[in-house]
Structure formats: structure tokens, C-alpha cells
Amino acid sequence: MPRSLPFFMLAISLGFTGAAGAQTPAPQTSTPEQLVDALNGVFGKHPGARAVHAKGIVLEGTFTPGAQASSISKAPHLQSTAVPVTVRFSDFAGIPDIPDNHELASPRGFAIKFKLPDGSDSDIVAHSFNGFPSPNADDFHDLLVALGSSGANAAKPTPLDKYLATHPVAKAFLTAPKPAPESYGTLPYFGVNTFKFVNGAGKATYGRYQFQPVAGAHFLSNEEAAKKAADYLSTEIRARVAQGPVNFRLLLQLAAADDKLDDPSISWPDTRQTVELGTISITKAVQDSDAAQRQLLFLPNALPSGIEVQDPMIEARSAAYPVSYSRRQE
Numbered sequence: 646m647p648r649s650l651p652f653f654m655l656a657i658s659l660g661f662t663g664a665a666g667a668q669t670p671a672p673q674t675s676t677p678e679q680l681v682d683a684l685n686g687v688f689g690k691h692p693g694a695r696a697v698h699a700k701g702i703v704l705e706g707t708f709t710p711g712a713q714a715s716s717i718s719k720a721p722h723l724q725s726t727a728v729p730v731t732v733r734f735s736d737f738a739g740i741p742d743i744p745d746n747h748e749l750a751s752p753r754g755f756a757i758k759f760k761l762p763d764g765s766d767s768d769i770v771a772h773s774f775n776g777f778p779s780p781n782a783d784d785f786h787d788l789l790v791a792l793g794s795s796g797a798n799a800a801k802p803t804p805l806d807k808y809l810a811t812h813p814v815a816k817a818f819l820t821a822p823k824p825a826p827e828s829y830g831t832l833p834y835f836g837v838n839t840f841k842f843v844n845g846a847g848k849a850t851y852g853r854y855q856f857q858p859v860a861g862a863h864f865l866s867n868e869e870a871a872k873k874a875a876d877y878l879s880t881e882i883r884a885r886v887a888q889g890p891v892n893f894r895l896l897l898q899l900a901a902a903d904d905k906l907d908d909p910s911i912s913w914p915d916t917r918q919t920v921e922l923g924t925i926s927i928t929k930a931v932q933d934s935d936a937a938q939r940q941l942l943f944l945p946n947a948l949p950s951g952i953e954v955q956d957p958m959i960e961a962r963s964a965a966y967p968v969s970y971s972r973r974q975e
């Protein structure tokens with residue numbers, strides 16, 4: 646069962662300033678194991694499940710690159726040939742039986758694995774909020790520890806109260822409205838961390854991924870959400886994809902000169918230029934989604950030549966995800 650948590654909507658904190666790449670970040674001190682332990686401290690340990698984004702559904706489809714994609718990157722899936730993809734939609738919490746209309750089910754997750762022509766994979770792991778509660782992995786660790794020690798019986802002010810008093814961006818993230826979606830297929834998703842893209846001529850571009858639903862963004866009122874069944878999102882997406890492809894445009898939001906490249910808690914303005922990298926067409930649910938999701942590991946740093954890690958949080962995430970993966974195989 647979910648622990649009693651006073652927060653819920655992970656909303657990102659915006660608290661940091663400074664020019665893009667101007668300073669070398671302090672070395673990360675929290676280990677991948679400590680990060681996963683801290684997630685377990687918030688949500689509990691659930692055998693066979695992810696430490697976070699535990700409830701999900703796996704589907705398959707195709708990615709077709711757009712006409713401008715190769716001007717951004719020489720990555721093989723961003724040239725002219727369509728590639729197969731596996732995607733996983735998920736609820737936020739590390740609670741495998743969380744009702745889809747629970748507050749802790751937001752933000753929703755979207756992970757995609759591109760099957761490249763040479764047999765390797767490249768992944769993107771995004772969520773349905775344009776931001777993150779913490780600027781880096783250590784701050785995120787501190788937030789998780791505060792959350793995990795601020796249950797219903799904690800003395801006031803709780804560790805979370807104290808944390809949020811000094812971290813306005815985390816507070817903004819946690820309290821931001823995150824309405825339940827009509828469908829996993831009617832939500833925009835955001836990559837949040839910044840990558841560096843290099844094209845065939847060696848030109849570098851810095852950007853953040855966005856997935857825009859071709860069906861449009863559609864949400865439920867609180868009253869509508871309250872009437873939904875616990876598994877309405879997986880039921881809905883299975884029905885939707887049986888009627889026809891569920892499509893997303895994959896966009897790259899380009900950094901302006903003074904945008905922070907190493908702080909996902911600060912979203913860039915909507916006025917930034919975007920380039921359409923291609924279209925994801927999701928065409929079917931896999932037969933045994935539970936078995937598939939247990940085996941699937943998405944890694945934000947699984948990148949071909951032509952895409953590079955820019956934000957250090959990408960490496961921190963990519964070290965923590967395999968820890969959660971190994972634990973769910975036990």
C-alpha cells in the first residue's frame with residue numbers, strides 16, 4: 646500500500662541560476678544504490694517492480710525520422726530510415742498496483758527504445774511534466790530522504806517541511822496541478838535533461854526532447870478522474886491502439902545561448918525554437934506486458950554516435966536504473 650505522503654505531485658523546483666555550462670558542477674556524492682534505496686524509502690520495496698514508475702504497459706511501433714532530423718544529428722535513426730521501437734507508458738509512483746487516478750500516478754512516464762540498424766538500442770526516458778524537482782542527483786536524493794521520513798506520524802515541522810522551505814522549486818513541482826489524462830496517448834512528455842547533438846558536418850546543437858501527442862493533449866476533470874477504474878489507462882490505450890496507430894511527434898527544443906544545460910529543474914521558455922525529429926507511431930500492445938516490462942531496461946545514456954550526454958543527471962540516472970533492474974530480477 647502507498648505510504649502516507651504529504652506531497653505528491655513531484656513538481657520541479659526552479660531554484661538555480663547561472664549561465665549555461667558556466668561552472669563545473671560539484672562531484673556527485675550519492676551512489677546509485679543510495680538513490681534506489683531512497684526511492685524504496687518513499688514507496689516501499691515491491692518484488693519484481695521498478696523502484697519508481699512501477700506500473701506500466703509495453704507497446705510496439707515505428708519511428709520515422711523527419712526531414713530536418715539529419716541536420717541536427719548523424720545518429721542512424723535520425724537519417725532517412727524508419728526503425729522499430731518499443732515503448733513503455735507508466736504511472737509515477739514505485740507502487741505496482743497504484744490506481745491510475747491516484748495523485749501519485751502523476752507525472753506519467755514515457756520510455757522509448759529505438760532498435761538501430763546495427764542491432765544496438767538507443768533510449769529516451771521522459772515524463773509528463775516539463776521540469777524536475779531537483780537540479781541534480783544529490784538534491785534529488787535529499788528530497789527523497791525527506792519524503793521518506795515525513796509520513797503521517799513524523800513530528801512537525803517534518804523533514805519535508807524543512808526541505809521545501811529552502812527549496813522553492815521542489816515545492817513548486819510538488820504542488821503544481823497534474824490533472825489525470827484521458828489517455829496515455831493524449832499527454833505531452835518531456836525529456837527534461839539536455840543532450841548534445843552532432844551532425845555529419847560536426848555542428849553541435851543542444852536540446853531537450855518533447856513528445857507531442859498527435860491526438861492533442863486531453864485531460865480529465867477531478868470528478869471524471871474519480872469515476873475511472875484503477876487500470877483505466879492501460880485498458881484505454883489497448884483499445885485505442887486496436888483502432889489505429891497512436892502517434893507522437895518527437896521534437897527537439899533548442900537551447901538559447903544562456904539556457905542552463907545542466908539543470909532540469911529549470912524549464913526553458915515555450916518560445917524556444919523546436920525542430921521536428923520525427924514521428925512515433927505506436928501500433929500494438931505486446932502480448933505479455935508484465936513479462937516484457939520486467940525484462941526491459943531503458944537507459945538515458947544509451948546513445949549512438951551523434952548524440953552525447955550534456956546534463957550530468959543523465960549519467961546519474963543511467964547508473965541508478967540498472968540497480969533497480971537487478972533488484973526486480975531477484
Ligand code: HEM
Pocket residue numbers: 680681684694695696697698701733734735753754755756770771772777781782785835836837838909941942943958961962965966967969970
Ligand atoms: C537523479 C534523478 C533520477 C533518478 C535517481 C531516477 C531513478 C529512477 C529509477 C531507479 C528508475 C527505475 C528504472 C528501472 O527499474 O528500470 C527510474 C525509472 C524512470 N524514471 Fe527516473 N530517475 C531520475 C530522473 C528522472 C527524470 C528527470 C525523468 C523524466 C524526464 C525520469 C523518468 C523516469 C521514467 C519515465 C521511468 C520509467 C522507465 C521505464 O519505463 O522503464 N526519471 N528512475
